[in-house]
Amino acid sequence: MSSIKIENLYTAYDKADVLMDVSLAVEPGRITCLLGSNGAGKSTLIRSILGLTPPRAGRITVDGKDITGAPTHKVIGDGIACIPEGRRMFPKMTVSENLRLGAYQVRDEALIRERMERVFETFPRLAERRDQLAGTMSGGEQAMVSIGRGLMAGPRILLIDEPSLGLSPLYVKENFRIIESIRETGITVFLVEQNVRQTLAISDYGYVLSGGHLVAQGSAEDLRNDKEVYAAYFG
Amino acid sequence: MKDDVMKTPIPVSLPPLATGLIAVAACAIFGWLFLLAESEVAVLGLVLLAVLAGWGAQKTGLSATLGTAMHQHSGAMNGAIVASLLAVIALLGTEHFPLLMLSTMLLYLVAALGLNVQFGLTGMVNFAGAAFFGIGAYTSAVLTTHTAVPPLLILLAGGLIAALIGALLIVPVVRTAGHYSAVVTIAFGVLFKTFLEVNEVLGGPQGLMVGSMNVFGWDFNNGPVLMGHEMSFYVNYALLSSGLAILAFALTRRLERSWLGLALDSVRLDETASACFGINVVRAKVLAFTYGNILAGIAGALYGMMISFIAPNSFTFSDSLLMVSIVLLGGLGSLWGSALAAVIVVLVPEKLQILQEYRFLLFSVLVIAMLLFRPQGLLPRGVRSYFPGGRAQR
């Protein structure tokens, strides 16, 4: 069981701070969500954790180990995986190659094969299309590949960035169901979303980010019922 | 050769205009000294001084003040720059060689301004700058020797022919982008030089004589007599090159700040989006490509007359690269940057003559260092500003 702890994080692009004094904790074995509108700094937070945009100040620890500003491949090596915003397929690679890349740091070929089979069990559609180029698939199918790819690494912590973006309601629902099931396998989930209702429905704890500041937090249930927060941020 | 190459710390309390004028004067004096510098000690000292001054100007905020001066008092500043250019020419007066270098620099600047519209504004690469320059020079060689076309018209003809031959490339250049169009122009550059060498009609590898510039019976190859003193005949060329450079500069600035410039900028940034806004991308590209080639052709035509002898060897791929380096070193799209870089690219290898065979090694190392330390160019282009009527300010 693993956790992420973020303390007093500041992150900037060029000279403008995007995240200001953000502190939060992702508790082990649970789904923690981060809500906020477009431009609130949600993706920047993910990028900071992953080391894609190293923070200017503050501290990020995973199970007590400081990973602040570590290069991305080291962070991934610490048992974190990410399902990036917009799915980000490798368009000129087949579905299997995309999945294979999800387990890039895994050296055990048998283990990789085993995990791939599990992904194909979860998403039978992908099994049929394993040799199709990812770039030629529909948005929903790509979302499956993306989630499957995230699971291939066998992560302890999974960061999921806006899984519902640009998907039809049917797929969104399906995705949330799968995310919920991921928790059941013991993986800690940090879910970043704009879709408040459905996110809070599956989360255990939530944070609200606005303009780079953390403005509210609480158990999912509390947030669901907090009229003020609702009115102010999710109007 | 202005703005940034500043020296002497000036109390920040001076108003921007005064600072700016002093800076221009200091640059003029510096330029004059540098053109005259002969010994390795003097050259090295001046280079160090310029580097220190540039660094100091950044540190003390002087360059910002200069920016303000250019911004708020553009009329006065531009006037001062033109005046100091003329002053330098007058001061050099009888010094043939420095005047020749100054004129060369100015003509390279004209060509580089053209390339800047292609590269910096529109984002079209052109690695055949020297070829278009050469087309201009060959045009003036043919026209001065075989016809009686007035030389001033020949300059225009040089630009026109460069544009016409450039038109052959328009289809591939407009259709391709990035590295693909780089290869089109590189191929053209190599083809042009090889063609000239193989072909006998245009003098072959031997080259051609070029007649001199002549304006209304005033032969440029005779030194003008000023108050009883005979000046170098290169004064003529320096003056005409200055005029050409100022004209090209003003025109390019005007273009940059017009709606057209905005259109070119948007084509560079995103062709698809520009097309959505109703910008005719093809027309914008054709225009920028042609404009650049015309400037290169005109500059080449005058250069040919000044040098008076041209051969294919003078217009090789590596000469095109020199022009590209001017644009990139100065900063893409930055006109003053091109001016500063023209000084460096034309003058520094010449001043390195004291190093004889080692000079290109050192020059290339210098350029590498400059690119590493100032990747955006020496004087990066500021955020574009559009002013109706194209007047001033930055």
Place this chain on the structure above:
Amino acid sequence: MTRTASRRTVLAAALTAALSISLTTPALAKETVKLGFIGPLTGGVSNMGLGGRNSAELAVDLRNKDENAKYAYELVPLDDECKPNVGVQVATKLATNRDVAGAVTHYCSAVAMGTVDIYHKFNLPIIVWGAVLPDITYGNEYAEVHRVNGTMINQNEVAADFMVAQGYKSWAIIHDTTDYGKGHNTYFTKFLTEKGGKILGTFGVTSDQQDFTAELTKIKELNPDVVYFAGLTPLAVRIRQQMDKLGIEAEFQGVSGMKSDAYFAGLSGDLAEGTVTFLEGAPAAKLPGGAYFMSEYDKAGFGENYEAYGPFAFAAMNLLIDAVEKVGPDRKAVTKYLADVKDHESITGPISFDDHGQNTVALITKYVAQDGKWVVWEDSEYASGKRQLKHK
């Protein structure tokens, strides 16, 4: 300190930005006279330029060591990159420097063609040390322009004569498309046709070309007795090498531009053996001054070979210094002195200038490659009949 050493110092100084370098020679009572040298010090033909520069430098250094010399001489070496526009620049620089009394200039003909006007305009007496195009001296009436080496006319006339006399009938010509290669092609074709030789094909190649198999395959089909190449050593090496690759058995004949030791250094095995080439001037080694030049050049420890035209640069510089010694560092006087040069002894044979400043005693020496050296034809085992040139 030798010039080479001082150049290195300058480089080091520039790199470390140390300002305190002393280039001043120990105080001499003599007046210092500056003499120019221009040649290609960078780029593809820089080996020639550097060889010429070193030789000119040697002439100056040797004279400075001479107690009896009236003046102290200082060399002003400049790089023309083998480009006419750069040549015009540096020629202007040199010619407008009033301290320069005269100069030894240019290896590349196109550059020399572009600069002669400048020398005339500024009255700088110059002696061309390597460019071979006839028009440089014959295309104008400039008193300032002289040349110690012969033109490509002389060379090719001798070459055509000699080769026809060896019994060859048919030729294939490869020339590079520079002025040098094209010029040689023109004159050789002219003389050869006059003397009854047959040219089966002419191929122009660019001066940086690597692969000649296409041209050579065609030549193989034409099956000539001789492959004539007009161009410089690097290309000559490649062509000779690739002739062997394709199994072409023809004799290989070259021009002055490939009479360089680099020809042997560049060719493996005995491929070079039997190649013939021609060079203006007497063979340096055979003249008393020539042996002296060679040993002094070795002693000076230059990094580069003096190459085919180094001796001319040396001879030209010596002639120029002699002129200054005689009439003083005055350009007009030097020009006048040079106009009357007759039978002036030099390491390349006697120098006599005609009305156009062209050295008329354009002696042409024939060379053949024998055991990894260029041997004067008359001294070779080929001439004595011990070895045979290639006959199909």
Place this chain on the structure above:
Amino acid sequence: MDIGLLGQYLANGVMLGTMYALVAVGFTLFFGVLDVIKFSHGDVLMIGAFTGFTTYLGIVAIGIENPWVALVAVLVVSIATTAALGALIARYLVLPLKSAPPLNILLITLMLGTALREGVRLFYPDGSNPKAFPALLPTASLELGSFSLRADSVILVSAGIAVIIGLNLLINRTRLGLAIRAVAQDEETAKIMGINYTMIVLVTFAIGSGAAAFAGIMNGLYYNEVNFGMGLLLGLIGFSAAIIGGLGNIYGAILGGFLFAGLQTVGAVALPFASAYKDVFAFGVVIALMAWKPTGLIAERSSDRV
């Protein structure tokens, strides 16, 4: 023209095409992973050839005569040195300029090419003159009428094609190749997959430069001559070949290389005008091809790299 000669032209063209393709593949690799054109590629090739030549001199100096031993030593030392040089270039000149305008990388590598060339010319003993590269391969030849085929040419072409196939397998069949392709298609997502981006870029540059060294040695063994300027035109042609084939595509590079060789051969022998026009012809066709297929013969689709 008889069949023998035709065969000869074909053999020449294949040889030339293989060399061009090897250079073009390097361009394509660099462009693939980093979207950059490394213009010093031709001069890196020259460095590879000179390193090989120097190694040979060293081998001879310590008294080893066996040509095969010498050949292996030459290849190993030169490829290793050049690969390291390629990685250094990527690390210190290319990666730092990633955020600058892409043309700057082109300029900085061009300048580096000049520096390398000038460096060899000035500091290698007698560097301004050509050097005789040893013939380490058997030179037995097969004569069929006017067609002569030498063993060394056959070995060289086979080795060159083997290297190209090997590179292709490396890219398409190995874990490293997977990572290279991932970086080429989407740098950031590749990082998220846990790929060490910098390492992959350096390795790719090392591979491409190693291939250039191989081409340089091949050039030396075939022409038996190396010189400081050999990389300039080869680089230019390799670049053009990579472009006409379609950048970022190994098959495109191969196609482009052979096409360019074909154009030159045709230009030199089969056209009615003087052979000196062959480069005018070849580059003219390149321009026409670009007008017809603006993204190369094997077009680069949306993000079709490597």
